[in-house]
Amino acid sequence: MTTRNFDALFEPKSIAVIGASNQPQTVGAVLARNLFAGGFQGAIMAVNPHETAIQSTFAYRSVAELPVRPDLAVIATPPPSIPGLIAELGEKGCRAAVVVTADVDKDLSAAMLQAARPHLMRIVGPNCVGFMSPRRGINASFAHIAPKAGDIAFLSQSGAVLTSVLDWAAARQLGFSHIISLGEMSDVDLGDLLDYLAQDEATRSILLYVESVKLARKFMTAARIAARAKPVLVVKSGRGRAGGPSSGTLASADAVYDAAFRRAGMLRVFEVREVFEAAETLATRLTVRGDRLTILTNGGGVGVLAADALEAWGGRLATLAPEVVEALDACLPQTWSHANPVNILRDASGERYGAALRALLKNRGQDAILAINCPTGVVAPDEAVEAVLAAAPASRTPPILTCWLGEATANLARRRFAVAGVPSYETPDEAVRAFMHLVDYRKNQELLRETPSAGAEIDPQGRKDARAVVEHALSEGRSVLSEPEAKAVLAAYGVPVVMTLTARDPAQAAEVARSILGPVALKILAPGIIHKSDVHGVRLDLRSPEEVEAAARDMLIEVRARAPDARLLGFSVQEMITRRSARELIVGVFEDEVFGPVVMFGHGGTAVEVLGDRVLGLPPLNSVLAGEMIDRTKVAKLLAGYRDVPPAARDAIVDVLVRLADLAIELPEIAELDINPLLADDKGVLALDARVVVRPAPANAGRRLAIRPYPAELETEITLANGLRLALRPIRPQDEPSLVAMVERCTPEDIRLRFFGAMKSVPHTLAARLSQIDYDREMALLAIDPAAEAGHDIVGVVRLFADPDNISAEYAILVRSDFHGQGLGHALMEQMLAYARDRELTTVFGEVLTENRKMLDLARELGARVVSRSAPDRSVRVAFDIRSLSAPPD
Numbered sequence: 001m002t003t004r005n006f007d008a009l010f011e012p013k014s015i016a017v018i019g020a021s022n023q024p025q026t027v028g029a030v031l032a033r034n035l036f037a038g039g040f041q042g043a044i045m046a047v048n049p050h051e052t053a054i055q056s057t058f059a060y061r062s063v064a065e066l067p068v069r070p071d072l073a074v075i076a077t078p079p080p081s082i083p084g085l086i087a088e089l090g091e092k093g094c095r096a097a098v099v100v101t102a103d104v105d106k107d108l109s110a111a112m113l114q115a116a117r118p119h120l121m122r123i124v125g126p127n128c129v130g131f132m133s134p135r136r137g138i139n140a141s142f143a144h145i146a147p148k149a150g151d152i153a154f155l156s157q158s159g160a161v162l163t164s165v166l167d168w169a170a171a172r173q174l175g176f177s178h179i180i181s182l183g184e185m186s187d188v189d190l191g192d193l194l195d196y197l198a199q200d201e202a203t204r205s206i207l208l209y210v211e212s213v214k215l216a217r218k219f220m221t222a223a224r225i226a227a228r229a230k231p232v233l234v235v236k237s238g239r240g241r242a243g244g245p246s247s248g249t250l251a252s253a254d255a256v257y258d259a260a261f262r263r264a265g266m267l268r269v270f271e272v273r274e275v276f277e278a279a280e281t282l283a284t285r286l287t288v289r290g291d292r293l294t295i296l297t298n299g300g301g302v303g304v305l306a307a308d309a310l311e312a313w314g315g316r317l318a319t320l321a322p323e324v325v326e327a328l329d330a331c332l333p334q335t336w337s338h339a340n341p342v343n344i345l346r347d348a349s350g351e352r353y354g355a356a357l358r359a360l361l362k363n364r365g366q367d368a369i370l371a372i373n374c375p376t377g378v379v380a381p382d383e384a385v386e387a388v389l390a391a392a393p394a395s396r397t398p399p400i401l402t403c404w405l406g407e408a409t410a411n412l413a414r415r416r417f418a419v420a421g422v423p424s425y426e427t428p429d430e431a432v433r434a435f436m437h438l439v440d441y442r443k444n445q446e447l448l449r450e451t452p453s454a455g456a457e458i459d460p461q462g463r464k465d466a467r468a469v470v471e472h473a474l475s476e477g478r479s480v481l482s483e484p485e486a487k488a489v490l491a492a493y494g495v496p497v498v499m500t501l502t503a504r505d506p507a508q509a510a511e512v513a514r515s516i517l518g519p520v521a522l523k524i525l526a527p528g529i530i531h532k533s534d535v536h537g538v539r540l541d542l543r544s545p546e547e548v549e550a551a552a553r554d555m556l557i558e559v560r561a562r563a564p565d566a567r568l569l570g571f572s573v574q575e576m577i578t579r580r581s582a583r584e585l586i587v588g589v590f591e592d593e594v595f596g597p598v599v600m601f602g603h604g605g606t607a608v609e610v611l612g613d614r615v616l617g618l619p620p621l622n623s624v625l626a627g628e629m630i631d632r633t634k635v636a637k638l639l640a641g642y643r644d645v646p647p648a649a650r651d652a653i654v655d656v657l658v659r660l661a662d663l664a665i666e667l668p669e670i671a672e673l674d675i676n677p678l679l680a681d682d683k684g685v686l687a688l689d690a691r692v693v694v695r696p697a698p699a700n701a702g703r704r705l706a707i708r709p710y711p712a713e714l715e716t717e718i719t720l721a722n723g724l725r726l727a728l729r730p731i732r733p734q735d736e737p738s739l740v741a742m743v744e745r746c747t748p749e750d751i752r753l754r755f756f757g758a759m760k761s762v763p764h765t766l767a768a769r770l771s772q773i774d775y776d777r778e779m780a781l782l783a784i785d786p787a788a789e790a791g792h793d794i795v796g797v798v799r800l801f802a803d804p805d806n807i808s809a810e811y812a813i814l815v816r817s818d819f820h821g822q823g824l825g826h827a828l829m830e831q832m833l834a835y836a837r838d839r840e841l842t843t844v845f846g847e848v849l850t851e852n853r854k855m856l857d858l859a860r861e862l863g864a865r866v867v868s869r870s871a872p873d874r875s876v877r878v879a880f881d882i883r884s885l886s887a888p889p890d
Contacts, residue, residue, distance in 0.1 A: 002192060002803070002805045003192060003195050003196045003803075004120055004122070004805065005095040005096055005120055005121070005122045006096070006122065006192075006196050007071075008071040008072055008094075008095035008096035008122070009072060009096040009098075009122060009124065009131065009188075010133060010136070010178065010196070010200075011136065012042060012070075012071035012072035012096070012138070013042045013043070013071050014042050014043040014044075014045065014068055014069065014070045014071050014072075015035065015040065015042065015043070015044050015045070015070060015071070015072045015073070015074065015138070015140065016044075016045045016046075016047055016063070016066060016070035016072070016073045016074070016089070016094070017031055017032055017035055017044065017045070017046050017047065017054075017073075017074045017076075017140070018047045018063065018073055018074065018075045018076070018077055018085055018089075019031070019047070019048065019075060019076035019077040019101075020032035020046035020047065020048050020051070020054040020055075020059065020076075021048060021051070021054070021076075022051055022054060027076045027100060027142045028048070028076045030142040030144075031074060031076055031100065031130070031140070031141070031142050032046055032054050032055050033055060034130075034139040034140070034141055034142065034143065034146065035074070035138075035139060035140055036055040036057065037139070037146070038134075038137045038138055038139035038146065039137030040136065040137040040138050041137060043068060043070075044057070045060060045066050045067070045068075045070060046058075046059040046060065047059065047060050047061070047062065047063060047065075047066070048060075048061075049061045049062065062088075063085065063088040063089055063092055064088065064092070066092065069092055069093035069094065070089070070092065070094045071094065071095060071096065072094070072095075072096045072097070072098070072140070073085075073089050073094050073096070073097040073098070074097070074098045074100065074130065074131075074140045075097055075098070075099045075100065075101060076100050076101055076142075077101060078101070079101055079102075079103050079104045079105070079108050079126075080108065082099060082101060082104060082108060082111075082112050082126070083108060083111035083112045083114070083115045084115070086112050086115040086116050086121065086123070087115040089121070090115065090116060090118065090119030090121050091119070093119075094119075094121060095119070095120070095121055095122065096121065096122045096123075096124075097116075097121060097122070097123050097124070098123075098124045098125055098128065098130055098131045098140050099112070099123060099124065099125035099126035099127075099128070099183070100125060100126070100127075100128055100129065100130050100141075100142060100183075101125070101126050101127070102126065102127040103127070104126040104127060104184070104186075109126065109184065109186045112126070112186065113186060113187060116187070122187060122188055123186060123187040123188060124180065124181075124182065124183070124187070124188045125181075125182075125183035125184060125186070126183055126184055126186065127159075127183040127184050128159060128181035128182060128183025128184075129141050129142060129143055129159040129162050129163060129181035129183075130142060130143065130181055131178075131179070131180050131181070132146075132147055132176070132178065132179040132180075133177070133178045133179075134146070134147050134148060134149035134150070134175065134176055134177070134179075135149045135177060135202055141179075141181065143162070143163050143166055144163060144166075144167070145163075145166050145167055145170050147166055147169065147170070147175065147176045147179060148169075148170070148173065148174070148175035148176070149175050149176070149177075150174060150175020150176050150177060151175070151177050151202060151203060151204035151205070152174070152175070152176050152177060152203070152204065152205050152206075152207060152276075152279055153176065153177050153178045153179075153180075153197045153200070153203040153205070153206045153207065154176055154178070154179045154180070154206075154207045154209075155180050155182060155190060155193050155194075155197075155206070155207070155208050155209070156179075156180070156181055156182065156208075156209040157182050157183075157185070157190075157209060157210060157211040157212070158209055158211060158237075159181050159183070161209045161272075162179065162181050162209070164272070165209075165272055166179070168272060168273070168276075169276065172276070174276060177200065177202040177203040177204075178197070178200075178202075178203065180193060185214065189214060189215070189218075189219075190208065190210070190213065190219055190222070190223075191215065191218040191219045191221070191222040191223075192222070194206065194219075194222035194223055194225070194226040194232070195222045195225065195226070197226060198222070198225050198226035198228075198229045198230070199229070203230065204230060204231075204283060205230055205231040205232070205233065205279045205282060205283060206226060206230060206231070206232045206233070207233050207234075207235075207275055207276075207279060208232065208233065208234040208235070208266075209234075209235050209236075209237075210234055210235070210236045210237075210257070211236075211237050211238070212594075213257070213260075213594055213595075214594075216260070216594050216595040216596060216706040217703055217705070217706055217707075217708075217776060219260075219706075220260060220263070220264055220595075220706045220707055221708075221774050221776045221777050223261075223264040223265075223266060224264050224265060224448060224707075224774045225774055225777065227264055227265030227266050227444075227445070227448060228265065228448065228768070228769060228772050229769070231267065231278075231279065231282040231283070231441065232264075232265070232266040232267070233266065233267050233268075233269055233275050233278050233279055233282075234261055234266050234267070234268050234269070235268075235269055235270065235271075235272065235275055236254065236257050236258075236261070236268065238253065238254050238257075239254050239270070253592070253594075255614075255615075255616050256592045256594070256595050256598055256616055257595075258616070259595075259598065259615070259616040259617055259618055260595055260618060260706060261444075262443075262444050262447055263444075263447055263448070263617070263618050263625075263706075263707065264444075264448065265444050265445050265447065265448030266444065267282070267437060267440055267441045267444060269437070274433065277425070277430060277433070277434060277437075278434070278437045280423070281423055281434040281437050281438060282437065282438070282441060284399075284421060284423050286368075286396060286399040286423070286438060287399070287438070287442065288367040288368050288398075288399060288435070288438045288439055288442055289367050289442075290367040290439070291314065291315040291316050291367060291436070291439045292315070292316050292317070292318035292319075292365060292366050292367045292368075293310055293315055293316070293317060293318060293366065293367065293368050293369070293370055293432070293435055294317075294318045294320075294340055294342065294360055294363060294366045294368070294369045294370070295307060295310075295317070295340060295341035295342065295369075295370050295372065296341070296342045296344065296353070296356055296357060296360060296369060296370065296371045296372065297341055297342070297343055297344070297371075297372035297373075297374070298343070298344055298345060298346050298347075298348040298353075298372070298373055298374055298376070298384075299343070299346060299372065299374035299405075300337070300341075300343045302372055302374055302403075302405065302428050303337075303341030303342075303343050303372065303428075304341065305428045305429070306341065306370060306372060306403075306428035306429075306431065306432055307340075307341055309428060309429045309432040309433070310432050310435075310436075313432060313433060313436040314436065315432065315435065315436055315439065317340045317341070318340055318363065318365050318366035318367070319340070319365050320339070320340055320342075320363060320365075321362075321363055321364065321365060323362070324359055324360065324362060324363040325338065327359035327362065328342065328356060328359050328360075331352070331355035331356060331359060332344055332345075332352065332355075332356060333345055342356060342360065344356050346374070346376055346378070347376070347378045347379065348379065348384070349379050349383060349384075350379070350383030350384050350385075350386060350387035351387065353371070353373075353384045353387040353388055353391075354387035354388070354390060354391045357369070357371065357387070357388060357391040357392075357400075358391050361391070361393060361398070366398055367398060367439075368398050368399045368400070368401060368435055368438070369398055369399075369400050369401070370400075370401045370402070370403060370428075370431050370432070370435065371388050371400060371401070371402045371403070372402075372403045372404075372405070372428060372431070373385075373402075373403070373404045373405065373413070374405050374406075375404075375405065375406045375409050375410065381404065381406075381409045381410065381412075381413050382412065382413065382416070385404070385413045385416050385417065388400065388402060388422075389416075389417075389420050389422065392420075392422060399438070400422060401422075401423050401424075401425070401431050401434060401435055402417050402422055402423065402424040402425070402431070403424065403425045403426070403427065403428055403430070403431040404417075404424060405426070405427070405428075410426070414426075443628070446624075447624075447625060447628060448772070449733040449772055450622055450624050450625050450733075451710045451732050451733060451775075452620040452621055452622035452625065452658075452661075452709060452710055453620065453709050453710040453711075453712040457494070457658070457659070457662070458493055458494065458659065458662050458666070459492075459494070462492040462493055462494065463492070463493075463666060465488070465492040466488075466489045466492035466493060466663070466667060467667065469481065469485050469488050469489050469492070470489065470667060470669050470670065470694050471669075473485060473694055474669065474694055474695075474696060478527065478694075479527075479693055479694060479695060480527035480528070480691070480692070480693055480694070481691075481692040481693075481694060482502070482525060482527070482569065482572075483500055483523065483525060483572045483689065483690065483691075484500045484501070484502050484572060485692070486673070486690040486691060486692040487500050487687065487690055489663070489667075489670075489673075489692060490675070490687055490690055493659045493660070493662065493663045494655075494659050495656055495659055495660070495675070495687055496652075496684060496685055496686050496687065497686070497687040497690070498574050498575055498577055498686055498687065498688055499516075499574060499575055500572050500573070500574040501515075501516075501572070501573050501574070502525060502570055502571065502572055502573070503552075503570050503571045503572075503573055504569075504570045505552075505570065505571075506548075506549045506550075506552035506553045506556070506571075507549060508570075509522060509548050509549060509552045509570075509571045509573055510545035510546065510548045510549035510552075511545070512573045513542065513544075513545045513548040513573050514545045516573065516574075516575055518575060518576065519541050519542060519543045519575075519576035520542050520548060520573050520574060520575060520576050521538070521539070521540050521541070521542070521573075521574050521575075521576050521577075521688075522538070522539040522540075522542055522548055522551055522552060522555065522571055522572075522573055523537060523538050523539075523571065523572045523574075523689070524537030524538075524555055524559050524568065524571060524572075525568070525569040525570045525571055525572050526559070526563070526566045526567060526568050526569060527567060527569070528563070528565075528566050528567060529559070529563055529566050530691060532689075533606055534562075535558070535559045535562040535563045535566075536555065536558035536559060536562065537555060537558075537559050539551040539555060540576065541576050542576070548573065552571055555571070556568065574688075577679065577686060577688060579679050579681050579683070579686070581645045581646065581681045581682070582648075582679040582680060582681040582686075583603075583635065583638050583639060583648055583679070583680050583681070584603070584604040584605035584676075584677035584678075584679065585601070585602070585603065585604045585635065585653070585676075585677060585678040585679075585680055585685075586600070586601070586602050586603070586604030586605075586608050586614070586674060586675065586676040586677065586678065587599075587600065587601050587604075587656055587657060587660060587674070587675050587678050588600045588660070588672070588673050588674030588675060588676075589619075589660050589661070589663065589664040589670065589672070589673045589674075590671070590672045590673070590674075591670075591671050591672070591704075595618060595706040596618075596704040596705050596706050597618075597619050597661075597664035597665065597704065597705065598616050598617070598618060598619075598664075599616065599617045599618070599619055599621060599629070599657060599660055599661050599664065600614055600615075600616055600674070601614065601615055601616075601617070601626075601629050601630060601633065601653075601657055602614030602615060602633055602635065603633065603634065603635035603638075604675075604676045604677040604678060605676070605677055608676060613633050613634045613635055614633070615629050615632045615633055616629075617629045617657075617661075618705075618706050618707055619661035619662070619664050619665050619705065619707075619709075620661055620662070620665060620705075620707070620709040620710070621657055621658050621661040622658060623651075623654050623655075623658065626653075626654040626657035626658050626661075627650070627654055629657060630650070630653060630654070630657075639653070639680065646681070646682040647682060648680040648681055648682060648685075649680065649681070649682060649683065649684045649685065652680070652684045652685045653678075653680055653685055656675075656678065656685055660673070665705060665709065668697040668698060668701040668704060669694050669695060669696065669697050670692060670693070670694055671693045671694060671695045672691070672692070672693040673690070673691070673692045673693070674690070674691055675687045675688075675689065675690045676689060676691075677689065707776075708774070708775045708776040709775075710730065710732070710775065711730050711775055711779075714728075714729065714730050714779075714781065714835070715727070715728065715729040715730075716728050716729075716831075718783065718827045718831070720822045720823050720824055720827065721822055721823040722822055724785075724822070725786075726783045726784060726785055726786070726795065726796075726824070727783075727784040727786055728781055728782070728783055728784070728831060729781070729782055729784065730775065730779060730780065730781060730782070731770075731771055731773060731780040731781070731782050731797070732771070733768075733771050733772045734771075735771050735782065735794065736767045736768060736770075736771040736772075737791060738791050738792065738793065738794045739762070739767060739770060739771055739794060739797070740761075740762045740767050741791060741792050741794070742792075742794040742795070742797070742814075742816055743759075743762050743814070744761070744762075745792075745816055745817065745818065746814065746816055746817045747817045750814070750815075750817050753849055753851075753852045753855070754812065754813075754814045756847075756849065756875070770799075777801065777802050778799070778800065778801045778802065779799070779800045779832075779835055780797055780798070780799040780800075781797065781798050781799075781828065781831055781832065781835070782794050782796070782797050783795050783796035783797070783815075783824060783827075783828060794816070795815070795816045795819045795824065796813075796814065796815040796816060796819060796824045796825070796828050797813070797814055797828075798811065798812070798813045798828040798829065798831065798832045799811065799812045799813070800832055800835065800836060800844065802839065802841060806839065806840070806841065807841065807842050807843070808841065808842060808843040808844070808845060809836060809839075809841050809843075809844050809845075810844075810845055810846060810847075811829075811832055811844050811845070811846045812846060813825060813828055813829065813832075813846075813855075815828070825854075825855075825858055826858060826861075826862075829858060829859075829862055830862070832844070833862065833880060833882070833885060836880075836882050837882055837885065841882050842881075842882060842883060843879055843880065843881060843882060844879070844880045844882060845867070845877055845878065845879040845880070846859070846864075846877070846878055846879075847875050847876075847877055848875060848876055848877075848878055849874065849875050850869075850874060850875060850876055856876070856878065859878040859880075860878075862880070862885075863880055863881075863884070863885050864878040864879060864880045865878065865879060866878055867879045
């Protein structure tokens with residue numbers, strides 16, 4: 001992953017178009033026309049050996065003849081010429097190229113990348129529409145229409161979708177900061193561009209059209225960083241059968257992508273129009289706390305339509321408090337609806353709208369209000385608009401959304417709302433969907449804040465026992481664990497299982513049953529049979545050894561008839577479990593070929609495929625993330641209890657999901673695992689049946705997780721010169737208030753030296769950015785005084801932010817003012833340099849104000865050297881050569 005030389009792509013001073021043409025209706029001709037007409041203020045140079053001029057501008061016969069170095073090249077020549085042109089451009093000093101040429105095969109693509117590598121030249125494409133940056137006047141594409149300038153970045157893996165979106169946006173006067181067609185993504189990919197756009201001040205929100213992701217960790221890290229900075233919305237193709245299966249037998253590949261998008265804090269939408277609606281809604285910066293909506297309308301029918309849409313989208317109608325109903329009674333006709341939706345009747349005046357809205361604003365059990373207006377000849381439409389705007393709270397809490405139906409008269413109202421910053425929509429469905437976008441975005445942002453560790457609750461001996469079972473099976477050349485082995489692995493990880501014994505033949509099965517007090521269940525033991533009941537390989541509620549032996553003999557005949565090629569090893573015998581109020585669940589893990597380990601949860605039993613009630617989550621998990629998975633299923637309502645059935649022990653289900661996520665992380669040899677059923681009732685959970693598929697650990701086992709867990713291994717203690725012992729650990733999102741409190745206890749001078757300027761308080765956006773990090777790219781280590789009051793215990797922090805190539809990283813450090821002079825800064829710097837060494841970074845650098853003598857002296861003492869100075873000599877850059885630094889003594 002890298003954004004290196006992206007300045008040549010996004011901010012070039014000169015552009016060469018190779019393959020520019022005067023031949024009408026050719027890609028080269030359209031490229032040249034778009035580039036010359038785009039308004040780019042730098043040099044545009046056309047290269048074509050067969051033309052004297054392109055677009056009335058002198059054309060050059062070759063790259064070698066170009067009079068100046070092009071920062072960016074756009075190439076539309078036959079495939080065989082591409083590698084040679086890239087080599088020539090690199091020699092010329094060009095640092096980025098957009099290759100629109102199609103039909104570039106793997107060999108040519110590899111040769112192209114090899115030619116670019118010595119020059120660190122970046123390549124977009126091949127087989128792409130091109131690159132557009134309207135603010136810079138760059139239209140290096142063969143698109144049929146020039147986009148307007150705006151603040152939305154659009155990245156697309158489909159050229160056809162890209163040009164369609166351009167056409168759609170032009171009719172609605174929507175503008176873009178940048179538009180990139182990625183094509184084959186031979187070099188520049190989604191992760192690289194998300195990294196750049198996260199910090200691009202010209203981009204307010206990012207839209208993605210995704211077909212596939214190649215490097216999951218890279219994509220997730222960049223997406224999580226970008227989503228913390230601005231809204232990221234994604235449309236993904238392949239929701240239906242065409243999307244294909246995942247490597248998990250009960251999940252589609254699209255479901256895995258959906259889980260990844262949620263975990264990255266992105267908002268997934270499903271239509272092109274919806275993506276722009278969502279972008280506009282999120283751009284208002286409105287926030288909601290939950291999914292309860294109050295609907296205010298002058299038309300009963302449209303109010304019901306809005307309520308129907310809300311239910312369909314998973315939202316809830318807010319309950320009107322008695323005092324709010326009383327206030328509405330006082331200002332509305334007696335025939336108002338007396339319920340939500342609040343129908344204030346078709347002759348509602350502006351005064352009535354305002355009075356009703358003011359009453360509803362006092363309703364505490366709601367998260368937003370949707371005001372709907374249907375046009376009538378009784379009241380002028382602008383009267384209700386002004387009343388709503390006058391009543392809307394300046395704090396925008398709760399947020400107000402509007403829906404003025406119609407076209408001729410409603411357009412003026414929508415424009416008035418737009419000027420006032422109040423979102424407005426054409427239909428009730430669109431308005432409700434916008435509200436649910438706010439709800440889903442908030443939920444996904446909350447998931448983004450979760451930073452679970454891995455394996456914290458697992459007994460070390462349990463890990464060893466589970467690994468021993470897996471390694472034994474692999475040593476025998478087996479890929480499927482027996483049922484007792486599978487349950488032994490689960491038990492080792494703390495998952496409650498029913499005791500299961502094995503028997504070689506019917507006679508031994510009877511003897512085993514005799515040792516179990518009470519009825520038993522008998523199952524065939526055959527590694528190749530996944531669904532035992534399908535081949536009559538299950539008998540339940542057998543009450544005597546004689547019944548067990550007879551059932552076992554019958555079972556052998558039945559199974560051999562239905563699965564003649566199966567290898568039958570015997571039987572498993574287990575206690576017959578009868579828990580009448582238990583719900584049957586399915587839980588499991590599997591390895592996705594893109595995103596690595598995935599955890600599954602849903603409604604289990606023999607009808608699991610028919611019900612299709614399953615959700616996925618990416619490990620690591622904690623109780624919040626696991627609970628969110630449960631809440632997204634239909635079976636969650638059954639688990640909550642109904643009639644005389646008590647609620648299931650939710651904490652026990654959550655615990656199983658977290659433990660399975662840890663198992664998936666720590667045992668890369670496990671390719672698939674499913675428990676079906678997992679019984680859940682008010683007494684807890686119990687795994688009745690389990691299946692585990694194993695394989696040798698993949699070569700990339702250390703990088704197979706899409707999200708790096710909270711690095712609990714970095715937690716340690718440091719001792720200061722005065723003997724004070726401090727805890728040292730990585731930062732978590734929950735540390736934001738404590739981080740702010742620490743800065744507030746620093747002197748203005750210390751704050752100026754750290755942030756290069758005065759700062760009266762830490763803005764929430766900055767505090768959130770500093771406390772919500774992705775551990776794969778960034779690290780912040782906190783020094784905590786265990787004797788201090790909670791919330792005021794952070795006394796120092798050192799931060800390291802690695803570049804996408806993991807070559808260099810920038811550091812920053814702040815020690816609370818009252819802890820100066822105790823060696824804390826020295827200790828934090830040593831910890832930071834040790835971490836950089838473990839990450840195999842090459843260079844760590846920092847910007848230091850020239851008057852910050854203490855920091856400069858400390859850096860030199862630890863081995864840094866000054867490598868550059870700012871123009872007015874205001875600051876210097878100090879750098880550590882990590883490879884030359886000796887490791888500190890243990």
